[in-house]
Amino acid sequence: MKYCCYCSAELISAIPDDDNRHRYICPGCDEIHYQNPKIVAGCIPVWEDQILLCKRAIDPRLGYWTLPAGFMELEETTVEAGIRETLEEANARVDVDDLFAVFSLPQVGQVYMMFRARLVDLDFSAGVESLEVKLFKEEDIPWDELAFTTIRATLQCYFEDRRQGKFSLHTGDVIKKENGYDFTATLV
Numbered sequence: 001m002k003y004c005c006y007c008s009a010e011l012i013s014a015i016p017d018d019d020n021r022h023r024y025i026c027p028g029c030d031e032i033h034y035q036n037p038k039i040v041a042g043c044i045p046v047w048e049d050q051i052l053l054c055k056r057a058i059d060p061r062l063g064y065w066t067l068p069a070g071f072m073e074l075e076e077t078t079v080e081a082g083i084r085e086t087l088e089e090a091n092a093r094v095d096v097d098d099l100f101a102v103f104s105l106p107q108v109g110q111v112y113m114m115f116r117a118r119l120v121d122l123d124f125s126a127g128v129e130s131l132e133v134k135l136f137k138e139e140d141i142p143w144d145e146l147a148f149t150t151i152r153a154t155l156q157c158y159f160e161d162r163r164q165g166k167f168s169l170h171t172g173d174v175i176k177k178e179n180g181y182d183f184t185a186t187l188v
């Protein structure tokens with residue numbers, strides 16, 4: 001962030017009087033431009049014993065498989081965001097069952113919220129952000145070609161819960177390390 005979106009003045013970084021963190025402050029109009037984490041909402045679209053995955057057509061992780069998920073828009077709920085992302089990336093319609101996973105990624109300023117969802121029908125296809133969309137049984141999940149640690153963790157938790165015959169809410173943190181990402185799950 002370099003310029004003020006209200007008055008176009010060049011921003012400075014400083015700690016405001018009643019604060020304890022550096023913020024981008026506009027010397028022109030005094031606006032403080034707070035930066036906060038973004039919500040990524042998505043679905044685990046299920047059809048019988050299969051899960052719908054999307055092969056990414058965009059960076060980052062182009063060519064890798066993911067669950068449909070993306071940044072929330074203003075004026076929508078988290079469930080609406082998950083449904084919309086599933087429609088955009090996989091042209092798939094879902095009925096959402098429940099919130100399944102909440103993961104924090106503090107170093108990249110994101111919070112993932114993944115919902116369990118049932119595909120309404122098999123009328124799906126690749127959206128503009130996907131090269132291919134496909135249903136996978138657990139044994140066919142391309143574990144080595146998954147796009148993100150959050151997606152791997154979501155799928156691992158999902159299949160583990162399915163084996164136990166009971167789905168619960170999972171929370172965890174994805175922490176960036178020197179050679180990749182570390183996932184710490186907290187079961188609740």
Ligand SMILES: [Zn+2]
Nearest residue numbers: 004007026029
């Ligand atoms: Zn300004």
